[in-house]
Amino acid sequence: MIDLSPFLARVSDDPLTLAFEEEKKVMPSLARMRPQMPQWEGGTFAEFAPEAFMARPESPLALYVHVPYCHHHCTFCPFYINQTKKDWSQAYARLLLKEIADTAHVLRDVIHKREVNVVYFGGGTPSDLEKDDLAAVIRSLRETFRFAADAEVTVEGRTTGFTPEKGQAWAAAGANRFSLGVQSANTRLRKKLGRLSSREQVGETLNGLCDSGATVVIDLLYGLPGQDVPLLLDDIRYLSEETPVHGLDLYELRRFPDSPLDKAINRGKMPPIPELADKARMFGAAYQRLADYGFEHFSPKHWRRDGKERSLYNRLARAQTDMIPFGSAGGGRLGAIGLGMARDIKTYTEMVEQGEKPLSRIAISPLAAEEGGFSYVLDESLEILRLPSLREWPASHQEAGEKLLAQWHEAGLILPQDDECGASLTCAGHFWSGRMKKLLLDLVAIPTAA
Known part of the structure; x- marks a missing residue:
């Protein structure tokens, strides 16, 4: 007989805030999020990749391209690595193009035996790349791999610098989905988070990108310092009524030790993060308001207005699909082989120029599910x-x-x-x-x- 008492929920008239006691989560420090190089005795990428590529031939296939550059470090973000410098875009795109060609050469006997279902440009800030540079990388991937007819190709970015001209060029090259980290449309709160554009500029960017014909989705955060239910609902009102975005992703803010946000809160420069009950009320209010605006809740953290938004990358990533990584600090897997790309941009550059797949981490990581x-x-x-x-x-x-x-x-x-x-x-x-x-x-x- 199993004792169920540790698993029971509290019965109350407010399950949203009272069902369970708050569980004190300790987020990893930024240093711990950077995996150390393990011992690996399975050969080089060139030796194991073709066989690993064909180990699950019927499974979906994804390509992940990491762009580890940002204009500046936003306070809430634990993923900042490199600041953009003069002429960085062309140089980084050149490295990506060479890495794509070299990877294709390793996989030359099997590369067209599987269809690519998803491509995701993450970061960092991929939208900081110059228009022609990222377009060239998108075209290279499409020319190199065999794409499914309905493949989802997403470029992640922020509203600052993500111009309609970039959207048009990248859509013409083969991107069909743009994902922007809005976090909040409130100008005052955005400034505290290190976001540069105002509410009006956010709206202009989203409207311009929707004109490209691509699916446009945004991220919102709840539980931000200084945020409350009215602020969050006003964000949803603004984005629903004044932009034609196709989807919205709603995430709870995570506070990472030693991040700029954590340091600002500890020094009293930003208010504390709302308590769990307050975050629960924010989620509940947003859940209802999104339904009022006709958004369909179609996966745990994702809502959409129409079927154009599939959030395929997020779904496949959670399902541990095969994912070939490109770019410094990217990550992926082939079957049970986990792949981590060189985080240091100098190391990445040297390895690509030598014709090596720039991996700093290769590990056997059995599928968790x-x-x-x-x-x-x-x-x-x-x-x-x-x-x-x-x-x-x-x-x-x-x-x-x-x-x-x-x-x-x-x-x-x-x-x-x-x-x-x-x-x-x-x-x-x-x-x-x-x-x-x-x-x-x-x-x-x-x-x-x-």
């Missing part, structure tokens, strides 16, 4: 905003699972269990979904009597 296992089933269900049907649970834990899910329904986290489809999450369930996932995995890990 083996297909068919409960972790995999749980991730698949959460992706469509549900918990798995009890029939998909391990037989040894179905009785305990039935009791726990009934209690979570009583606590207001899920709707009644459907034998075929599982249980849909309520608004409170979506807010607490990360905690619920952890609890379910801990539950099924408890051994039971034979």
Whole structure:
């Protein structure tokens, strides 16, 4: 008999804020986020890549291109590496083009045996690249690899410097999705975060990019220092009524130790991050307001106005799809082989110029969610905003699972269990979904009597 008491939710009239006690999360320091080089005895990229590339030939394939340059370091961001310098764009694009050609040469016997489903330009700030430089890289990828007819090609960026001319040029080259980190449309709050453009400039940029024909999506953060429910709802009103963006991603702010934001809060230069209950209320208010504006909640942190927005990269990344990395500080994987690119730009440059795949980290990292296992089933269900049907649970834990899910329904986290489809999450369930996932995995890990 499994003791369910550690897994139960609090039953109250406010499950959004009271279902569970706050769990003190300790985010990794920036230094710990930079993996150290492990021992690797599996050969060079040229030796293992062709076989690894064909290990899962029917699985989706992604290409990830990292651009580790930013105009300046925004206070909330833990991923800043290099500041943009004069003439950096052309030089970096030249390195990317050579790396693409060299990677294609290694994969020359197998490269056209798989279709590319997703390309993602992340950073850093890819939109800081000059118009013609990034267009050349997009075209090179399309000419080198075999793309699926409906492949999603995303360029990430910020509103400052992401001009309509860039959008038109990159769409013409083959990009079809632009993702912009707006974070907040409130000018005062944006300035505190280190964002340069005003609310009006944000709107002008988004409207101009939508004219390119590409899908345009934005990131919003909740739980920002000095943010409250009215500020967040006004952001949603502005972006919904005054821009034609196709999708919106809503993320909780994470406070990383030794980040500029963390230091500013510790020194009293910025107000503290809202408490958990306040963040829960922000999420609940945003959840309802997005529905009022006709946005469909189609995956855990993503909403859309129409089917143009698929958020395919995010979905495949969570599913641990094969992903070939390009660019300094990028990351990816081929099957169970994790790939980390040289973070130091000097090292990256030297390795590319020598014709090497500029990897600083190669590691065996078994898939965390083996297909068919409960972790995999749980991730698949959460992706469509549900918990798995009890029939998909391990037989040894179905009785305990039935009791726990009934209690979570009583606590207001899920709707009644459907034998075929599982249980849909309520608004409170979506807010607490990360905690619920952890609890379910801990539950099924408890051994039971034979």
